[in-house]
Amino acid sequence: MLLRHTPEEISLRQALTINPAKTCQPIGAMYAALGLHGCLPHSHGSQGCCAYHRSTLTRHYKEPISAGTSSFTEGASVFGGQANLLQAIENIFTVYEPEVVAVHTTCLSETIGDDLPQIIDKAGKEGKIPSGRQVIYANTPSYVGSHVTGFANMVKGMARLAESTGHKNGKVNVIPGWVEPADMEEIKRLAALVGAPIILFPDTSGILNGPLSGEFKMFPEGGVTISQLKSAGDSVGTLALGEWCSAEAARYLDANNKVPCRILDIPIGLKATDRFVDALRIISGVSVPEEVNHERGQLVDMISDMHQYFYHQKVALAGDPDQLIAMTEFLVSIDMWPTHLVTGTPGKAFEQRIRDLTAELPYEVNVKAEQSADLFLLHQWIKKEPVDLLIGNTYLKYIARDEDIPLVRWGFPILDRVGHQYFPTVGYKGGLRLLEKVLTALLDRKDRDDPEQSFELVM
Amino acid sequence: MLLRHTPEEISLRQALTINPAKTCQPIGAMYAALGLHGCLPHSHGSQGCCAYHRSTLTRHYKEPISAGTSSFTEGASVFGGQANLLQAIENIFTVYEPEVVAVHTTCLSETIGDDLPQIIDKAGKEGKIPSGRQVIYANTPSYVGSHVTGFANMVKGMARLAESTGHKNGKVNVIPGWVEPADMEEIKRLAALVGAPIILFPDTSGILNGPLSGEFKMFPEGGVTISQLKSAGDSVGTLALGEWCSAEAARYLDANNKVPCRILDIPIGLKATDRFVDALRIISGVSVPEEVNHERGQLVDMISDMHQYFYHQKVALAGDPDQLIAMTEFLVSIDMWPTHLVTGTPGKAFEQRIRDLTAELPYEVNVKAEQSADLFLLHQWIKKEPVDLLIGNTYLKYIARDEDIPLVRWGFPILDRVGHQYFPTVGYKGGLRLLEKVLTALLDRKDRDDPEQSFELVM
Amino acid sequence: MPATEEKLVRLDPAEIKEEMLRKYPPKVARRRAKQILINEALENSTPEITANVRTIPGIITMRGCTYAGCKGVIMGPTRDIVNITHGPIGCGFYSWLTRRNQTDASAPGAENYMTYCFSTDMQDKDIIFGGEKKLEAAIQEAYDLFHPKGIAVFATCPVGLIGDDIHAVAAKMKNKLGDCNVFAFSCEGYKGVSQSAGHHIANNQVFRHLVGLNDQGRPGQYRISLLGEYNIGGDGFEIDRILTKCGITNVATFSGNSSYDQFTSAHTADLNAVMCHRSINYVADMLEIKYGIPWIKVNFIGAGAAAKSLRKIAQYFGEQALMDRVEEVIAEEMPAVEAVAAEVRPRTEGKTAMLFVGGSRAHHYQELFKELGMRTISAGYEFAHRDDYEGRQVLPGLKVDADSRNIEEIEVEPDQSRYSPRKSEEEIKALAEAGLQLKKYDGMIPGMESGTLVIDDLNQYEAEKMVEMLKPDIFCAGIKEKFSVQKLGIPMKQLHSYDSGGPYAGFKGAISFYREIDRLVNSKVWGYLKAPWQENPELSASYVWE
């Protein structure tokens, strides 16, 4: 067994996290920053942080991930990292010529107490920031929240660029949350279909699912531009997709730029996508074209066609709050039973939301969102109450193999399969893909396990 | 074992086909006819034929398949089916009100020698065909060729509607061949991206992947229209995708309407898609937009990223000539080794083309296209020379389970999985999907079989 | 379900019928009118319906052909006979593994050819010059590869027309091979008016070429055969489980999970229990005439019906020990069934169903729906005859039309050596007085409510019309009908293939059917047909921000 030391008996753990269902803030900030056109993320800390984040994102996307580091030494960590950051900013603009540098902190620089705004301001004054170029920042202490928090913080950092001219631009800000490049592309496609002009940020499409063409573009086409972000202050409103990932930035725009906002779920599955499309068409005062109804109907059609195969199948999930909430609603909406859920990102509100979404199930689900809500606990729950399917990131494959349960890879990070870069799981088309994946997992298992006498040709 | 009686030793069979890699002409004609807007296919034979074709297409698409039958009785099969067809035409136009009825023959009516043009003409004279409505036809004797032949024959039947006004319409006829609705949609999307105005026929998109919305449309939106088909005679040229499925209709337009044609492969995989796009842009005198290059580059990127996992993996395939040719070229182009291929559709040219495409392999591939080229033979070849992967229709699952080889479902019919209705395998995006499917099959197997010490987190 | 009640009240069946016929050309309307019957509770007669007549060309029927009924339905389920389709490839291909008649070939060394499709794959030259030589070669190749006990040959449409004598070829090869029983079926698709003719052709040949060859039937105290049970989704397995539990031996099933040896020893059973009256009642008669085996109609679809059928069998054998055992078994099995029924009923009570399938299922399954508190508001058969609707009393009066005339009726007489009546005249009379009528079947209609619609050979157009008008909570038919009905937002259950479910027979089957219907009628998906903006399209209300 790969996880041979995991006992079925659950003992209280208050200090030791085993096989976490989260990672730290900075990588979230780095991913978000990559959704900004011409941006070089910068990690203000030891060079190991940056190396780890770049490696993880590279494995997930199979794409180059460029980011700078302040390369703290012992000295810097005693006397502060200002000198390192100033030097880094100068070198980065000179050597790599980005349009923006997005600096995030680390547990190290946070513990020291480096003051980013002040340092960046100093860099500006010292002429280390070429005119027209920007340095944005986010405080991302690794010992608070999770990678999700870091993502949200950097998105807020982007929102800080918003300016209000007093003239509305007729657009809707859409903050997609931590979804894949393909998802961001799909959200843009869907909005365009509906006929709603949007400003999407961050937007990693085209950046983290790039082509192989013989040239290496450190700053590919794609990503939200500085001017778009500035204009976000003039938008008619903001749709924040996901409380954990997107709400803070949306509320900032509301408070600082008087751009009203609404927090929706990430449009994963039928109902959440319905709400997103409905919001778009009402805000933009357009009527939804047949094409969208057609896509929607296709998803409903597949649900009805294959219902018998996923009906009341039990699922264990690990992931991030916004994604798990949307996925849970989707699963329940098609009569599946999310049974065990963990996220390392703390939040009682998450647990409550999941309980509400699963209220109709014949039993109470296991759900936890805190330090001890890790894959070790999830595995123990599964040993006690087996499930038919696992949904989560690549680390679940160890449980999947030990317990012989099919796994649908979804979430972050996916280190051992491809496809998530190119095919969305948001929107109606995303729903079709998710259903296809779930069905493939369940039906492959059925084909493997059915006795010969009931081996089915037609399913 | 499910196929416990299949011996490894291969014995010559000249009369007995076992587990065919083909079916009969009429179903192909029926599928093609469904790609015509407002069309009711009609089977001129015993009602069993129609029932079988409708059932098979329904299982493949999980969609309603409407078609009429002449319901031959013993009497009709002695005295001829004219009365039945006349009655059928009248009833169909009265009760179902289609815009077109597409009649195809069966082994029964062909053996009797019913003369379709004459009967249809008679129906017209007798006023059984409302004005503005059409009856097209194809002779599809079940004892000649295969379902592929029947498809080609009905497509030719559509081409017969073409008219030449002498004024070119600036469009390109594209005959997609026997591909899925999602593929036809993708071909249209690609052509639109390139900026080439096309007339696509047949076009089953929107018809066989319809929505669930509470209404049953016997004749959904979608499909090539009669007026488009008429205008096909004024097109600047015809691109026929696939010699077996599409060439005949294209050559008919060339001969009868002076519309020049070119026979290309179905755009499956990188190279075939390149040729298709290149043809479109030259004919239409447009330059290919970045968006297409981007999609193309994404496919090249995934090939390079995951190359180590499919490099020199052996594949056994069963299917139809045009599809197998394109797939074989794709597999070879990514350094995979198609090793055994069968198609029940006869054609020495097919065998030669496959040999040419696989010439660089270190061994000669097993390829056969004739009556005895069935799944029984394929299975025997596999027993002699095992492969890493199977690609073909659902019937291969019996071999897959007995021999414990992963199967990628592709082709016709797929009776036990969904997705093919909604996600294309043509074009660059289709290539991404095919690669994802191949990789999932291979990597899932690797994860299952790797010893614990080399169980991989990152792939 | 109030909504439906209402509709039923509002819509008079006559209007519905009229509406269904309105669009037809007069000739079609006249013919269809005879096949659409509004059920009325008559004193002691059953209203007459027209059935087993031709489908009108151009009308989108549910029916298949004679080949399908013969090769697909009757002979398909036998695992150890090599079935060779003589014809172009299609017929063999489409009947390849597409029915869910399961078989248990797990015994060591057991043969199973059901996963294979064998065909002579006729080409044009065979059509022109005749296919006998090729058929002969194909039989030889099959024999050389597999050495099966039996090889069956099935004719497709062109075979009859080009005059291949498949029976002569079969006889010749049987003779040549020596240890292999080769026989053929003239089941060309154009014969008859539906699958029904194919059943008949198949059963005749089984009776002629197999039954009676082997006097060593499966031993046992209470020995019966099950006629017209095809083990779809494992129904036969469940019935066998129950019979075995009761101490009843199933000598042969026609033809679910069957083997060559079962057919050949079928004449040794002491009772024939007929499930599907349509496809096989004539075999029951022949077995009685030739071998003296009485038959009774049974129905294992529905827990109550299953219990009733067991009691009938026990009553037939008349031994207390068996009757007691049967009661014990019923007492053991029913609690689980009732528990699930009780759980599910609140969600199914009062809902309505429509059944259009087969030759007996449209009748049998009404039992299961009753147990769920659901009402069958319309039903009909795809290929049944009048006796299946109205009861066997109509048999003598049935007129044989042109299409039926061509379907062979075998004349049988008592077998010199093997005829032995299992029950004497007196015993049979006694059983009748005790309430057990042999060879009795009252058909579907008497069990149905007044005002319900009984429709023979329902077609797609009528189905759509009726569903739109009556909005049933579930519609049952076959794969071709499944999605046109579901597009209307009405759950559809296949009662040919059971979709991928089953068994639904017997006690365990009842439980799985209850759960399946619960799943179907209560699936959330039916609530998703319209998008929010389709339900409230108005844009008046501007967006509500936080």
Place this chain on the structure above:
Amino acid sequence: MPATEEKLVRLDPAEIKEEMLRKYPPKVARRRAKQILINEALENSTPEITANVRTIPGIITMRGCTYAGCKGVIMGPTRDIVNITHGPIGCGFYSWLTRRNQTDASAPGAENYMTYCFSTDMQDKDIIFGGEKKLEAAIQEAYDLFHPKGIAVFATCPVGLIGDDIHAVAAKMKNKLGDCNVFAFSCEGYKGVSQSAGHHIANNQVFRHLVGLNDQGRPGQYRISLLGEYNIGGDGFEIDRILTKCGITNVATFSGNSSYDQFTSAHTADLNAVMCHRSINYVADMLEIKYGIPWIKVNFIGAGAAAKSLRKIAQYFGEQALMDRVEEVIAEEMPAVEAVAAEVRPRTEGKTAMLFVGGSRAHHYQELFKELGMRTISAGYEFAHRDDYEGRQVLPGLKVDADSRNIEEIEVEPDQSRYSPRKSEEEIKALAEAGLQLKKYDGMIPGMESGTLVIDDLNQYEAEKMVEMLKPDIFCAGIKEKFSVQKLGIPMKQLHSYDSGGPYAGFKGAISFYREIDRLVNSKVWGYLKAPWQENPELSASYVWE
């Protein structure tokens, strides 16, 4: 490969260096210039390079941190020690199963914690009020759950700053638990200038807390330990296979496929064979000083190098039987290797490679490329020191800078009870005269051609520049570099993780490396970078119809 030859001729290395530096700010250019060396074949000295110095902030380096070198590289491969990361969750998460150091835990009852990630997951309150209590509780929880032989604690950046005394906590818990060896590593990420500092910190603690505890080492006639072999992709398995075949016993591997007991008995070996000089040469020295075990540098990367290393080991033990056996084994293994080399070489001959990785691989792997007929035109280390480039003779002269000063150097002296010199002064001299120099390593540079570029701590910008200018046929580095290089159309091979390949060590490893390089440099995909319309954009020619 002509194309490349040409480029090499055309581009003078000095120009290349200048071009790489041109864009840098002057201060950066000055510093980088010292780390970019144009190799010249000097008489009997090796040119000097600057290494093991700070990476310049903002420059996109390949380097990781001290924690990565300590927890990830050195301690990660030990299966039966519970490694607890004391810090916020990230460091533990990123070092969780992300290196491919394989372990064989198949023995019944074997412990394996390598699939687990243990962390104290420090929260803000821990940063503010200190994390010692939480660490203590975490150790207790780990002990209660698993009862491991050993628990190791790893400090992340904030730990040092907030002053948690992890060593005190470890000592306290070791004491409290009794049967569990608890020890800690002050491997905060900001220490030193690269992973290298982490290796040193890790090795010091292994030497201090584990080595020498257990005098019952694995028995055998020729007993060695393998230092600096991490069993990436199973390299260690292959080396062990060969050693076993030769009759040589591997007492302990530092630290590939290692276990607690291997470390504790390492002092019982009679020879230390050093693979990765950078990460562990000081441990070899300490083992010699404290226990009297001599060491030699070996290299099992490359079939020839592997054979050479085996001969050195045999020569060290000096027994004919062993030398003969070694020759037998080499004779057995080489034919398969040479066969594959011969098959592949025509497709690799003359191609060029660049290697930028680790502290020894950039050197070792040049052997394998040589065997493929490929030339290394540029190479450098990620975290090595001058001695790894220039040879150990520079060690005495190395000046200790601010960053190195903080990395502890352990002062060791002969162990009272356990010190026993395996070879006498005379024997050592004799071996030297016979050509076997102990503790000798000449570094990477002497083996490289004149005119090649040796670059320390290569960064992304320089890599891109150089690849564009020199167009190598393959580039070797780590995951962060993989795709930026491949985007340029140059195949890239990871020599940290081997992508998902390996083993590449020993004889079987050589074979798989040959095939892998063949696959990479000859993959068709590199021919697909441009679409037809990008290669011939002109529309002049109108379309050619049939």
